[in-house]
Amino acid sequence: MDQGGASFLFAGTKFNKVKFAGVFARFQAKTAGENVDLAVEEDSSLLPNEKAETEVEHVMVSSQKRKRKNSSAVAGRVEGFNVFKSTNAAETVSSDERNAEDANEEVLREKRKELNKQIERDAILRKSHYIHVSGNSIPSPLHSFAELSSRYGCDPNLLTNLKELGFKEPTPIQRQAIPVILSGRECFACAPTGSGKTLAFVFPILMKLKNPSKDGIRALILCPTGELALQTTRECMKMAEGNKFRIRTLKKEHLKSPKKLICDILISTPLRLRIAIRKKKIDLSRVEFLVLDESDKLFELGLLKQTDCVVKACSNPSIVRSLFSATLPDYIEDLARSVMHDAVRVIIGRKNTASETIKQRLIYAGSEEGKLIALRQSFAESLNAPVLIFLQSKERAKELFEELRYDDIRVNVIHSDLSQKQRETVVDDFRAGKTWVLIATDVVARGMDFKGVNCVINYDFPDSAAAYIHRIGRTGRAGRSGEAVTLYTEEDIPLLRNIGNFMKQKNQENSDSASSSSGREYEFPYWILDLPKRKWKKHRPGRDAILTSRKD
């Protein structure tokens, strides 16, 4: 990735004079020489530990000031300067102040104790959910969804929606990311596939927007593919049910319409959005919340320019930006750290790892022919539908489809040569169970939530570590179990070590053998860990054709 190109992302953010108007006014008054009361105002938006921290700071400042004053009073007496009008008056003030100081120090001790207790409670909760955080004054994680009501005054209707969706407990990423966004903090978050990241950014946005308005687009969610944008829109609508928010996916029709698109929450790919911006069909200057979902993908070369254009168009200085993904490479972290404002980093479990609930297996297929034989054999033994098969290119996906379409299984294919409408139909059929086996390119590898996919087959070895994690992450979602099988040939052997590292982590925590859906025991091939380390560049080796007819 061209990091130089990425460095101008997020440019143009200024000091938020509106948000900090109070501080600004006080600061101005102080510089004008007025007697400014520095007392901390009761700020209901502050969280318990933030509030405690602020109060402790305030008491400390006041106490230090008094100490300085007292010591100068003592110094005044010792050195004999007539600092005070009368010694008696000085003594009276000093004894009053001493009492006040004692009381203040008691308050300070209590606040400190409470703060420490809160920090301890937060640490225990975070530890039990493998939540790792860094940043300043990080809001406490949630114990339950009910806390959204007691701590943040969440609209009861939104909470009812959660209940109706069957969500009883927040997932780890939701426990931490929701309070972070609610407290107006920018964040970059990394949590495993299928761990509920969508709700983690959608729900706090719905809470913050409160009511529908005609003021313009207030929240924007960027997704790398049209399918994911549609899925996110649907999820968003389910969570907002009954609140009359206008939630829209940016469609081709919007680009042709003479009117500007006005809605509360817009969900789009960067590609389409950039066209809309250039055609002046959209105004993003009032966007208060910007989410870059699958952020590492959005920063890849093919999408970087469009993403950058969108980020720049979101010119509201008080915007709150969040980056979410299951894979967060170091260079994205560095970029985020350097350009985001006081951002909070939230990592669930170990960074860049596959979900714990996926059994992963490697199968040596020898050749292209061997792959097809292995696939047919596995389907003949037990077709554990729904199954998702990934290939490295649309040409190869089409070939495998041609090969399997006359077998006795309901199979379909999805790739970028299909129109958006066709792609939507294919996805819907797979979701509805009309398709048992879906052959795909990486267009559906990211973010797609096909509930209940039992098995992912990497027919072609993935082209990057991130691709491996996202592909296999289409199974084993929301705590369900799943299976991922990766077929490999000679060309892929140098890269086995790279995914072996992910597999080893999983197998060490369970046992070294994992049984597959067909009931066979699987031995982890330890020898792959002895292979030399290889830098994983885009791995798409030339492969023999799949079609058996073409070989005859």
Ligand SMILES: Nc1ncnc2c1ncn2[C@@H]1O[C@H](COP(=O)(O)OP(=O)(O)OP(=O)(O)O)[C@@H](O)[C@H]1O
């Ligand atoms: N609190 C919850 N309790 C139970 N299920 C949940 C909860 N939150 C979300 N889910 C469900 O978990 C599934 C996965 O959620 P989601 O698609 O947001 O995952 P994700 O972390 O974004 O995955 P990916 O990295 O693949 O994009 C969805 O079916 C969603 O409805």
